[in-house]
Amino acid sequence: MTRYWAEHAWLGGDRAASGVLIEVRGDRIVAVARGEARDGAIELRGLVLPGLANAHSHAFHRALRGRTHRGGGTFWTWREDMYAVAERLDPDAYRALARAVFGEMALAGITSVGEFHYLHHGAGGTPYGEPNAMGAALIDAAADAGIRITLLDTCYLASGFGTAPEGVQERFSDGDAEAWSERASALRGAPHARIGAAIHSVRAVPAGRLATVADWARERGAPLHAHLSEQRAENEACLAAHGRTPAELLDEHGALGERCCMVHATHLTDADVARLGGTAICMCATTERDLADGIGPARALADAGAPLCTGSDSHAVIDPFEEARAIELDERLRSERRGHFDAAELLGAATNHAAIGWPEAGRIEPGAPADLVAVSLDSVRLAGAEPDTLLESAVFAATAADVRDVIVSGRQIVRDGRHATIDVAAELRASIAALLPGRAPGAAAAAGRAGGAT
Ligand SMILES: [Zn+2]
Numbered sequence: 001m002t003r004y005w006a007e008h009a010w011l012g013g014d015r016a017a018s019g020v021l022i023e024v025r026g027d028r029i030v031a032v033a034r035g036e037a038r039d040g041a042i043e044l045r046g047l048v049l050p051g052l053a054n055a056h057s058h059a060f061h062r063a064l065r066g067r068t069h070r071g072g073g074t075f076w077t078w079r080e081d082m083y084a085v086a087e088r089l090d091p092d093a094y095r096a097l098a099r100a101v102f103g104e105m106a107l108a109g110i111t112s113v114g115e116f117h118y119l120h121h122g123a124g125g126t127p128y129g130e131p132n133a134m135g136a137a138l139i140d141a142a143a144d145a146g147i148r149i150t151l152l153d154t155c156y157l158a159s160g161f162g163t164a165p166e167g168v169q170e171r172f173s174d175g176d177a178e179a180w181s182e183r184a185s186a187l188r189g190a191p192h193a194r195i196g197a198a199i200h201s202v203r204a205v206p207a208g209r210l211a212t213v214a215d216w217a218r219e220r221g222a223p224l225h226a227h228l229s230e231q232r233a234e235n236e237a238c239l240a241a242h243g244r245t246p247a248e249l250l251d252e253h254g255a256l257g258e259r260c261c262m263v264h265a266t267h268l269t270d271a272d273v274a275r276l277g278g279t280a281i282c283m284c285a286t287t288e289r290d291l292a293d294g295i296g297p298a299r300a301l302a303d304a305g306a307p308l309c310t311g312s313d314s315h316a317v318i319d320p321f322e323e324a325r326a327i328e329l330d331e332r333l334r335s336e337r338r339g340h341f342d343a344a345e346l347l348g349a350a351t352n353h354a355a356i357g358w359p360e361a362g363r364i365e366p367g368a369p370a371d372l373v374a375v376s377l378d379s380v381r382l383a384g385a386e387p388d389t390l391l392e393s394a395v396f397a398a399t400a401a402d403v404r405d406v407i408v409s410g411r412q413i414v415r416d417g418r419h420a421t422i423d424v425a426a427e428l429r430a431s432i433a434a435l436l437p438g439r440a441p442g443a444a445a446a447a448g449r450a451g452g453a454t
Pocket residue numbers: 056058116227263313314453454
């Protein structure tokens with residue numbers, strides 16, 4: 001039994017509690033009591049939150065950070081840069097990069113990641129000797145970093161409506177949905193890893209194959225994710241091909257509802273919003289702003305009954321506080337009004353592990369995994385915060401750099417702002433330099449191509 005004493009802790013509701021004693025046995029919380037004295041327990045100073053969830057990640061996109069801004073460009077030129085990185089990865093390089101990226105997530109207080117994984121095969125689409133070598137590298141990388149992962153194995157079969165994969169996209173494709181299903185069925189979870197499915201987008205999986213992926217997930221009770229309406233061009237191409245919006249098409253083929261999570265959901269009709277009630281929505285605000293995607297209707301979706309979660313997607317930054325506050329702040333910019341979401345709702349989105357298949361996580365209560373994230377109140381950003389409004393201070397002013405201690409399933413992986421086993425900055429530098437030796441992507445210029453999502 002380990003006893004922690006939190007100076008302040010968020011136990012749900014709209015205020016933090018003070019003096020919270022948290023008892024942990026093995027990987028679970030067994031008791032929580034408020035208003036207690038420290039009494040020899042391990043002290044966690046500042047505001048203690050449940051583990052944060054990163055519901056949408058493509059680990060390799062981290063290599064592009066800061067390298068795609070020069071010269072402006074579009075989503076589609078950014079995608080060419082991203083493909084240039086994808087081309088260079090093999091299982092060893094991917095494990096090295098991903099363990100550093102997941103290490104960066106751990107430092108930011110993220111205890112579970114949903115990895116939307118589509119880079120399956122070797123050059124030209126030739127499978128590795130172990131067909132799931134890339135997925136296994138990601139599962140191992142999460143173990144190295146000490147966080148949980150849901151590997152959302154992604155079906156990707158087409159470059160656009162009726163067009164075959166080309167270039168590096170061949171590495172994403174299994175050829176047909178049955179071959180995807182067979183390969184994905186061979187993936188094995190672990191105590192820190194669960195397996196889910198993903199439809200890359202309505203563009204990348206032909207309509208007649210959507211149900212194969214949806215049924216695979218349903219039969220296993222596994223999460224099913226999809227990129228949805230990130231770009232207007234995707235909506236237009238879907239309407240032209242099928243006479244339906246992407247949300248209508250996914251609904252028709254059983255890919256919405258319980259256990260399903262739609263990523264972005266930026267350009268929706270009112271009917272789409274109503275249809276998405278009961279389906280989780282992953283807002284990826286820092287990626288959406290980075291790629292000039294637009295602002296999704298977060299309040300309308302939440303009002304329709306869609307649970308929100310957050311994801312750092314392309315890893316323009318990895319900062320769950322920034323993702324959470326952006327949901328409210330983007331609505332303010334659009335509406336010229338404040339007060340769409342309160343701090344507790346935003347924290348609820350940032351701690352939504354259910355959307356990636358860990359419904360038991362994300363709360364400080366008996367029975368939950370022992371995930372504790374201590375946010376320092378000593379930095380210049382939070383100095384002077386008052387106990388009554390600590391949640392607001394954390395959500396609207398903290399950054400990932402304010403996370404001091406992180407415990408995942410009872411194991412401390414970040415102590416005083418340092419990862420316990422990984423020199424994260426050094427490993428990021430080394431693995432990115434190995435991938436992009438002396439080269440800054442940004443030269444690509446393939447504007448105006450339809451389809452695609454981050
Ligand atoms: Zn994405």
